[in-house]
Amino acid sequence: MAKPKYTFSLEGLYQNKVDPQAVGEHIEDLIAKKNGYLTNEDLVTAARSTSSPMYYCYTWNDAEAAEKQRKREAKNLIKVLRIEKGEKTTEAFEYVHHPEHGGKRVLMSHRSVAANQWALEEVSMRDARHVQTQLKTFIKNWGGTPEMKDLVKDMKKLQKKIEREFLAMV
Numbered sequence: 001m002a003k004p005k006y007t008f009s010l011e012g013l014y015q016n017k018v019d020p021q022a023v024g025e026h027i028e029d030l031i032a033k034k035n036g037y038l039t040n041e042d043l044v045t046a047a048r049s050t051s052s053p054m055y056y057c058y059t060w061n062d063a064e065a066a067e068k069q070r071k072r073e074a075k076n077l078i079k080v081l082r083i084e085k086g087e088k089t090t091e092a093f094e095y096v097h098h099p100e101h102g103g104k105r106v107l108m109s110h111r112s113v114a115a116n117q118w119a120l121e122e123v124s125m126r127d128a129r130h131v132q133t134q135l136k137t138f139i140k141n142w143g144g145t146p147e148m149k150d151l152v153k154d155m156k157k158l159q160k161k162i163e164r165e166f167l168a169m170v
Helices: 020-033 040-047 062-080 110-142 146-169
Strands: 082-085 088-091 093-097 105-109
Touching: 020 040, 110 146
Parallel strands: none
Antiparallel strands: 082 088, 093 105
């Protein structure tokens, strides 16, 4: 019987320090040695050795590991906390990518998300208008210049794309 090919379902997981094939085969060996099953505790114990193929799958600095666990617990708290209205429940809070925080995910109430969505659309529309104006000015000033021909052509394509997206926002 051919051995299975092991991979990780998320690319770049463990920053390419871990060989999924070695981990899968190691776990198979551990299961065989433990009469057909393993517990999570068995996996952690086996991974403690720096020679284990699973070593880099874990955070061994206790303070760092504890902080990661608290962040997971915070995410879980947000997932399970609901607002109840009659017989219907909805999520109380939501993580959103926020431009004022460099695009990082921040936690907001659903009321805030709705209010900010309108404000973000206004900013996006204003930015789109500004870019359109800049493109028109550039094309007007440089459109007849032979050495700018390719650039102006690309800018006209970009201008049309922005117009389509702008119309979709309105």
